[in-house]
Structure formats: C-alpha cells, structure tokens
Amino acid sequence: MSLSFEQNFKLGILGGGQLGRMLIQSGIDFNIPFATLDPDEHAPCASLAEFHHGKLTDYDTVMKFGSACDVITIEIENVNTAALKALARAGKKVFPQPDVIELIQDKRTQKIFYRDYDIPTAPFILVENAADVKKNKNFLPAVNKLGREGYDGRGVQILRTLDDLDKAFDAPGLLEELVDFEKEISVIVARNERGEITTFPVVEMVFHPVHNLVEYLFAPAQLNKTIVHEAETIARKIVHELKMVGLLAVEMFVTKKGKVLVNEVAPRPHNSGHQTIEANITSQYEQHLRAILNLPLGDTTLIQPSAMVNLLGEAGHTGLAKYAGLEDVLKLPGVHVHLYGKRFTKPFRKMGHVTIMDGDVERLKKKVSFVKQTLKVVA
Amino acid sequence: MSLSFEQNFKLGILGGGQLGRMLIQSGIDFNIPFATLDPDEHAPCASLAEFHHGKLTDYDTVMKFGSACDVITIEIENVNTAALKALARAGKKVFPQPDVIELIQDKRTQKIFYRDYDIPTAPFILVENAADVKKNKNFLPAVNKLGREGYDGRGVQILRTLDDLDKAFDAPGLLEELVDFEKEISVIVARNERGEITTFPVVEMVFHPVHNLVEYLFAPAQLNKTIVHEAETIARKIVHELKMVGLLAVEMFVTKKGKVLVNEVAPRPHNSGHQTIEANITSQYEQHLRAILNLPLGDTTLIQPSAMVNLLGEAGHTGLAKYAGLEDVLKLPGVHVHLYGKRFTKPFRKMGHVTIMDGDVERLKKKVSFVKQTLKVVA
Numbered sequence: 166m167s168l169s170f171e172q173n174f175k176l177g178i179l180g181g182g183q184l185g186r187m188l189i190q191s192g193i194d195f196n197i198p199f200a201t202l203d204p205d206e207h208a209p210c211a212s213l214a215e216f217h218h219g220k221l222t223d224y225d226t227v228m229k230f231g232s233a234c235d236v237i238t239i240e241i242e243n244v245n246t247a248a249l250k251a252l253a254r255a256g257k258k259v260f261p262q263p264d265v266i267e268l269i270q271d272k273r274t275q276k277i278f279y280r281d282y283d284i285p286t287a288p289f290i291l292v293e294n295a296a297d298v299k300k301n302k303n304f305l306p307a308v309n310k311l312g313r314e315g316y317d318g319r320g321v322q323i324l325r326t327l328d329d330l331d332k333a334f335d336a337p338g339l340l341e342e343l344v345d346f347e348k349e350i351s352v353i354v355a356r357n358e359r360g361e362i363t364t365f366p367v368v369e370m371v372f373h374p375v376h377n378l379v380e381y382l383f384a385p386a387q388l389n390k391t392i393v394h395e396a397e398t399i400a401r402k403i404v405h406e407l408k409m410v411g412l413l414a415v416e417m418f419v420t421k422k423g424k425v426l427v428n429e430v431a432p433r434p435h436n437s438g439h440q441t442i443e444a445n446i447t448s449q450y451e452q453h454l455r456a457i458l459n460l461p462l463g464d465t466t467l468i469q470p471s472a473m474v475n476l477l478g479e480a481g482h483t484g485l486a487k488y489a490g491l492e493d494v495l496k497l498p499g500v501h502v503h504l505y506g507k508r509f510t511k512p513f514r515k516m517g518h519v520t521i522m523d524g525d526v527e528r529l530k531k532k533v534s535f536v537k538q539t540l541k542v543v544a
Numbered sequence: 545m546s547l548s549f550e551q552n553f554k555l556g557i558l559g560g561g562q563l564g565r566m567l568i569q570s571g572i573d574f575n576i577p578f579a580t581l582d583p584d585e586h587a588p589c590a591s592l593a594e595f596h597h598g599k600l601t602d603y604d605t606v607m608k609f610g611s612a613c614d615v616i617t618i619e620i621e622n623v624n625t626a627a628l629k630a631l632a633r634a635g636k637k638v639f640p641q642p643d644v645i646e647l648i649q650d651k652r653t654q655k656i657f658y659r660d661y662d663i664p665t666a667p668f669i670l671v672e673n674a675a676d677v678k679k680n681k682n683f684l685p686a687v688n689k690l691g692r693e694g695y696d697g698r699g700v701q702i703l704r705t706l707d708d709l710d711k712a713f714d715a716p717g718l719l720e721e722l723v724d725f726e727k728e729i730s731v732i733v734a735r736n737e738r739g740e741i742t743t744f745p746v747v748e749m750v751f752h753p754v755h756n757l758v759e760y761l762f763a764p765a766q767l768n769k770t771i772v773h774e775a776e777t778i779a780r781k782i783v784h785e786l787k788m789v790g791l792l793a794v795e796m797f798v799t800k801k802g803k804v805l806v807n808e809v810a811p812r813p814h815n816s817g818h819q820t821i822e823a824n825i826t827s828q829y830e831q832h833l834r835a836i837l838n839l840p841l842g843d844t845t846l847i848q849p850s851a852m853v854n855l856l857g858e859a860g861h862t863g864l865a866k867y868a869g870l871e872d873v874l875k876l877p878g879v880h881v882h883l884y885g886k887r888f889t890k891p892f893r894k895m896g897h898v899t900i901m902d903g904d905v906e907r908l909k910k911k912v913s914f915v916k917q918t919l920k921v922v923a
Contacts, residue, residue, distance in 0.1 A: 186572070190569060190572045190573075193565070193569045193592065193885075194569075194880065194881060194882045194883065195881070195883060196883040196884070196885040198591065212577070212593075213572065213592070214591075443825075446822075446877065446878055446880075446901065455874070460871065460874050461871060461874045461875040463874070464877035464878055464879075466877070466878075468847055468848060468901075469847060492839065492840060495834070495839055495840045495842070496840040498825065498843035498845070499825055499843055499845075500843075501573065501825075502573060502574070503573045504573065504574060504575040505575070506572075506575040522825065522847075
C-alpha cells in the first residue's frame, strides 16, 4: 500500500496564521507540499511554503487558489464557503466540509444544531436586532452574541442590568443564559473520512483569580472521571452528528453543579491544543493531517502533565517585536518556546506560546508563573 | 534582554539533506530565517527555506553563500574550510569552528587528537599508501580507513588475513586494531559559546544477530552506570578540549571487557539523535541551534524509552519513492514517521526514519520488529 500524497500533491490551507504555520511544520514529517492563502503578505506561513496573497472571503480568489490544490483545509472559519462548495462539487477534497464550516460560522445555527441534537448547551433565544434584545429583558443576565464574524472575544458581551441593554448588538444574534461556571474546558476531537473518531485528553483553562482572563491551559484537566467522560462523549457526539472530517475543538463549561455545557466549537486546530506538540504522542496538527488525508488517527496519549502559556503582545507596546526574558525562560527545564514569526507586535496580539512539561504538577504551576512574569513581547 | 536573531538575521547551513531539514523544522519555533547550500537541486531542504544550488567544497561558492549569512553551520563535514576560515576572519560566526571541522574531516588527525589528549581509542598506526599497509601485516586483523572523504561505510574496510592486504587503500589513512566490541553506543554532546556543556542520554545501536548491521537505535542504552558515566565523561572531555561550539556526536565501542573506546565523532546533528525530537525534552536539533546562537542549553531528559528505525531504500528498487505499509505503521500507538522528501529512492538510501516510544521496553522491541518488517521504500 502506498499513499496518494507522496508525489505531485498539494494541500491548500485557507489562512496563513500560526495554526497554519504549525500545521506546515508538522506536515514536513509526511513530506506534504503545502500552499497557503492569506490577506496579510507577512503572515506567519508566508516564508514556509508556497504562499498566495489574497482575501479568504472572496469567491474568485478562493476558487483560483483551491483549483490548484488536491485537498483544501482551513485554519480560520471566516472563508468563502460558496467557493469551497464549488470546489467540492468539482471533485476536490474539502475538509472540514463547507456545510460544516457554514454551520459553525454562525453562532445561531450552531446553537440550533445543539438543540436539535440534544447536545447540552446554555438556554438561548434568537434575536434579530437591538430592539429584539430589549424585548427580552426578563432573560437577563445574559450573553449577547453576534451570529457572525465574532471571534477572539469580539462580538460577545455580557448584559447584566437593564442599563446594559443600551449596548445590545443591532444585528442578528442571540441571547444566552449566563452560565455560572466552575471551569472552562476543551476537548479536541478528530474524525477521518472512514468515520474513526479520537479525542485528546480534556484540557482545562485556568483563570486569573482577579481579572476574568484565561491565564494558561493545563493538561490533564483536574476533574472527576464522570465529568471527563461526559465531556469526551459530547465531543464525540458533535463530530459524529456533523459527519465532519478533520479536527474539531469543543469548548465547554463545567457548571458549579457539575453539568457540562457546550460553549462553542471550532472546526480546525485550536489554541487549546498547542501543548499536544510536545505533551502528547500525536499532536493536534498531525492528527488534523491524518484526518483530512484519511490516514489512521494517531495515539493521543498525554505523555506528561503540561501547561501552555499564550505569549501576548505587552500592553503599551506596538512595533517591531522583541522577546524580553527569553533567555531566562530557555534556561528553565521542560520549557518549549514557539514564536509565530510575526514581525510586529501590538497589545494582546498572539505572538507565540510556551509549552511547559513537568511530571510534578505543583512545580509545573510554579514554572507557569515564572514564564508569565518573565517573558514579555515588547517593541 | 532580547536576542539578536529576531529581526534581519540569517542562519546559513552548508548542506541541504535530512539533518538540515530537521534543523530548519526545529528552527521554526524560534522563528529563525534559514538559507541552505547543496549540490543537489532537489535536496530535502530545497523547498523549506531559501535555497542555493552549489558545491560545498568550492571556495567561491561557500564564500558567496556565507557572506550573506550572520551565522554559518554545517550538516555535513565535507565542506570548504578555507572559505569558512575566511568568513570567520571577516567577522561571521562559524560554528562548529572551521579548524574543528578540519580536524574531524581527516580520520588521521582525529586519531592523533585522541592520543594527544588521552582519550581512549583503539591503537592505530598511520599509513601513507598500500605499500605502507603491507609493511604492517603483524597489525592484522585491523580496520583500514582512508584519512579523508570516507563516511557512511565508505573508505572503511576490515583486513583480517594476509590475502586481504591486496585490497589495502592506496592513499593516506590508518590501520586500527579491530575492536572486539560488545556494543556500539553514541553520546551527543553540546557546547555553547559561553562554554556550557550538556550531554544527551547514551544511545545504543542494536545489531542484527546474523548480519552485522545496525538494526535500530535504542534509548536509553542498557548499560551499567559505570559505563554510562565513562561514555558521558569522554564525550564532555572531547568537546571541551576541542573548544568547539555546536553539537558533537561521539560514537563509541563498549568492549567485551567493559572498556569504552571512541570510534569517531561528527560535529553536527547525527543519525543517532533523531529520536530526541519526540523522546527528549529538547531535541538534538534545538540543542544545536541553542549552542550556535549562544542560548542556554536545553534540558536533555529522556521522557520515555524510545527506538529509532532508519527507513532505507529497499534493495532492488530505484525510482520514484513509494512507502509501502505506511498505513499499517501509522496505526501503531507511539509511532512517529519522518519522511525526508527525497523524490527518488535507491537501495539503502536514507529516505526517512521512524521513532517509536513506549513505556514498556519489551513492547517497544516488538514494535521495532513490526516497523522493520512492514514499512518499505519501493519504486
């Protein structure tokens, strides 16, 4: 038996950011030739593989790019799905499938999907505009989400009081019951064309005790077995019902009463799986490649407890990026630094991440604090 | 503190083979811009970074290539050291240093170095030509080695009987006492500019019981502590006395009497360190980058027992490479496949390698057998 991607093959990625970059880095092992498309000519992937400069949301641009590829995947959801559907009809392999991307692009259809398939999620109501939100004041406190184009915190806001109603989004979206959660967790699940499904161990986001910000990820999640099992079952069910091919990151809440509720999903490699590069036998990137190339899915076993710290642009610094404290962090045993190759930093821009491995969980947490206090992206 | 390689920097690699390829793959994490030089326009590095097509032994070619780089390193020893010396004089960082490369290029100067520095190695005599070899028939059985340009088994032969003397190399070389060894082992050691030295755990080459061929590598080596300590001490001593900067692979014999003797060294990433990509906290590739960029050396801890199987072109097959059995191997838990991107296979060409990790050593050995029997590079 031999594989089709060995000679004269091209895998196209819509998006040329850090997720695409780590996908390419992993694909070197399988000798996969890549092409990427991105609107930023200095995108992290630009120097690593064949690069095309253009808009991901433009039909003709995506058609032209995809026509020269054998398999097409994404590293960002905001892409032209009409072009992807036409490419799929023309015989290209497009994974995740365009209809899955479309369903996930809109938080409204995502929530309807959860409801239709009995997947636990916070109660919600659809709203068409700001007036609609105001009609539902009895639903407060709630999260007001835009249906489309909201990500990395944009297009999401909490409405607690009647005064907050004045800032309601004036576009199709939804109101979701505010979840009183104990923890935020994530399960990355993969499915290949032949229907095999594998999950990565549950990851836990640890929050800052004062500011309500994710400080770092921790694997494995410190949860009881029942909750772990429930989270994995939910992730499997979603990817099975979607019949999608590729990787799906399922972000979930664990409520104070121990219930697991789906927050949202992303059909691609995800920030909550960066640490799998070092900490698991198969990384999320290799798993995505295995899934979309219809290879057997890899062993997701966690080798050692690990943590992942996002390296964000320091507040007050905009310009050519410098990495202060890098040497001190590199001295620390068990640390892996990943820089994304972004020339310019700006406040809170994702510039890289640090994975830390340590068999001793308490020491691991101390190292997380050290990395967060020491390594700064400045201009 | 910030580092000099962040902006407008270029790291040049002489050689564009699989070692360069894995060095580039690792360097993506530090966002290092690479350039490579290789005489083969389809070299494994050609599609991964800035690529220059040219001879590594040509003074002008190496000068021109190196002049556009900030730091220059090698992934093969057979390079023009006169050009590297001129580049070093002109202020470029050249690691390993040209005089170290020169010393190691010639097996005669290598052996003299061991003798001068009291580093245990098999007794030897220098010979200038075939007539010289024949004069030393009382030294048989011996290994006859060419001084220069012998590697991967070329330029090395065993002379057991008087009849064998007829095939003696007719060029400057040496005769080395044939070592009755129990095991062949390797220690990879790194030294940075500030003189820090770190060793990787000792690796053992396991030989085929019938044919005298390395079947696979095994880490950690199954040796008693005294021998492990002796091997590490020798590796540290060599790199310290050479005052070299970069990675040095030290191949050694363990004799049946438990003595450790140096066989030969290579001043670069090495076949005996491939498994460090997955099995150790820091890989040999990242360690080489840390060393030559004068960063703190990384943690070399072995995370799990591991083995490495070379994927060689199948005998009788020459042409466009195909990987038979790849799917079956990818199904095996704990397996990592690395293909080097060589379009054409030929008998015994190094086409890739497979790293296997398993906490259970017996199961690990079974997996090694399965991989060797299953995965074949054919045309």
